Structures are given as structure tokens and as C-alpha cells.
Amino acid sequence: MSTAPSLNYAPAQTPWDDPSVAVACRGVTKTYGDGQAMVVALRGVDLTVSTGELLMLVGPSGCGKTTLISVIAGILDQNEGDCRVFGHDFKHMAGGDKTRYRGKTIGFVFQAFNLLPSLTAAENAAVPLLINGVKRGEAIERGAAMLERVGLGNRTKARPSQLSGGQQQRVAIARALVHEPKLIVCDEPTSALDAETGHKVMELLRELALGDGKALMIVTHDSRIFSFADRIAKMNDGAIEKIVTSVHEL
């Protein structure tokens, strides 16, 4: 049985109710500002991401990658078009439902990490569990266990200011994985990591963020990790220019 809500307004021949579809965007547009200052960040994006898939989004600076994943993760609302995650349409969900569903279903690694400075690494990694109602002791234990998986088991009590950029990035990755979300969306997850650590983090992301009806989307400029993708979507000027399965086709 489909888990998607009743979607009477869905146009025909859309994949909204297909359980193997994690993300479906159709004709998504997004602008910032208005009048002369208006920037068109997305111009009718069509994109489908399947469960079990790692899709990378690449393209020049300013082409709309962060905007697209922010719409998909329900952080921004699109102006036009449909965007659904496992059949759920964030734009038309009530605020509380949206926050709850998003909190359970999506893990987000932000480009700027967005760690809370007053919390330890383990507490930061535990934040999604605390938001989802897990008891504090258990949440922090699970946060610390996830830090161990990303190679930071010896830094669980450090505050973000006591960690290097690469270590903070790994805390952000642990935080995105800790509640075992069905969709993980990462903005430049390896930008602050050396080649070896970046490789390890990608292996871990593939292991923990795929399978079992899960999907992974990664925005990146880091060509060292392109080979981890199942498909690579190349964006240009607010649109998807092409989608390839091998880096050689880019």
C-alpha cells in the first residue's frame, strides 16, 4: 500500500505514488527577490531520484544546486511546479506536519555545517534524535556511537570551536545519519576533508544512507568523489542540462 497522502491535484502520469521513487520534481521554479533585483535560481527542473540511488548534483557556482536541494528538503518553497519526497508535498503540508515529517525523513548536511557552538560533538550529533523525542541519555549515546563511525570517537566531548573544519564536517555528517533518515541530502560533504578522509566518508555515506528504501543526494564540486555516484545530474543556469551514469560523459 502506498504511504503517500491523497493527492487529488496530482497530474496524470506522475510518479508520486511509486514507492521506489524517493524524490520527484516536475517543473520546479524558484526565484529570489523581486522586480529588478529578482534572481531566477531554478527554471523548471524535472528530476527523479530512486530509492537505493546516490545522485550527485554538479555544475558551476550559482547554477542552483543548493536552491534545488533546499526545495527538496523542504527548507525553501518553490514558486511553481511540484516537488515530492516519498510522495509528500512539503509546500502544501501544514507547518507542524511538515516539521515532524521532515525531521524524521530527511538528514541534511549543510555547506556551513550549522553546528550549535555551545553543544559538544556528541550533543550536536544527537540533535535530530532529541527533536524526534528520544530521551537525552540514549540520544547522546547514539550521537557518540555515530561519531565513532565517522572516526571521531575520541572527540565526542569537544565543542565545535575546538574541532578542525574537517572534524566539524564529520560531526555534521554524523548528525545527518544518526536518526536513520530515508533521504539524506548533503551540500559539499567532503569540501573540508583530505582525499583519504573524503573517501572514507563517502564509503560510510553509501553504506548507511542507501538500501532499505533510502536515497542519497549530494551537491559537490569535488571530482574526487564523482565515482561514488550512481548518476550525476549536471545543472546549468537553473536547469538540469544532462544526467549521466559515468563521470566520462560529463
Ligand SMILES: Nc1ncnc2c1ncn2[C@@H]1O[C@H](COP(=O)(O)OP(=O)(O)OP(=O)(O)O)[C@@H](O)[C@H]1O
Ligand atoms: N538568499 C538568496 N537571495 C538572493 N539570491 C540568492 C539567494 N540564494 C541564492 N541566490 C542566487 O540564486 C542563484 C542560485 O544559487 P545557489 O546557491 O542555489 O547556487 P549553487 O549552484 O549552489 O552555487 P555554489 O556552487 O556556489 O554553492 C545564484 O544566482 C545565487 O546568487
